[in-house]
Amino acid sequence: MTERERESFLHAAAGREKCVRSFCWMLAATGCRISEALALSEDSIDFEAGHVIVESLKKRGKQVFRTIPLSPLLLRLLRDALDEGILGPDRLWPWSRMTGYRRVCEVMQAARVTGAHASPKGLRHAFGVSAIQSNIPLNLIQRWLGHADIKTTTIYTDAMGPEERQFASRMWRSETKRGPQRQPRRKRIVVVPRVPSADVGTAVVLPVTGHDQTPTDTFLPQAARKTGSLLRLARVLNNHVGELFHHACRSEEPERRFSLA
Secondary structure (H helix, E strand, O other), X not given: OOHHHHHHHHHHHHOOXXXXXXXXXXXXXHOOOHXXXXXXXXXXXXXXXXXXXXXXXXXXOOOOEEEEEOOHHHHHHHHHHHHOOOOOOOOOOOOOHHHHHHHHHHHHHHOOOOOOOOOHHHHHXXXXXXXXXXOOOHHHHHHHHOOOOHHHHHHHHOOOOHHHHHHHHHHHHHHHHHOOOOXXXXXXXXXXXXXXXXXXOXXXXXXXXXXXXXXXXXXXXXXXXXXXXXXXXXXXXXXXXXXXXXXXXXXXOHHHEEEOO
């Protein structure tokens, strides 16, 4: 039984009378066997300490008791049902084992939980799996379930199917909060070859804007794409500098020339 099915069972039991509700909640909250739950009395509930004392009936010939903590909600429900006379002092639920089994199956059907695990034994299994998912130490789970050997308790760690997926979902929670990690953008570095310095007296025309803009601004990227080596690019640049020099000499606007001499 998965955690969602267990919650559906508890929700369906909440709509039943207090006698059936308290019985179903006791099985789901303690993981006790159905015969152990039917043997509980008012003295088995310690309202001050907040736990129930369950006799392990499977220990034949021995009186072995174990204490299991109860939630405040279940304790309040049991206290109200006892005060109202719904639960008996000698036996909380004076049913036969078959009657208790039918009550659980009726709630399972209302919760739409089907399969072999839709039974009191399925609630015991769900309690063990839920305790492990809540990081409860194995020795405590062993004591609560009344296992003589801890190897029996480790069976609940071998969850499969939806329960196994719930275990794996613990690793996904941090990724969901964090979100996908974005890779940092790499900076694009453009290496411009160093052109040998021009002779003294060589003029360079500064880039101008407007309708008479020369192709100087776009020349370098185009040349870098077309040339396959730094040497060829240097030659193209030298030729272009010469063309710009002659263009500057013929220009009628001397303020556009800047001498490197």
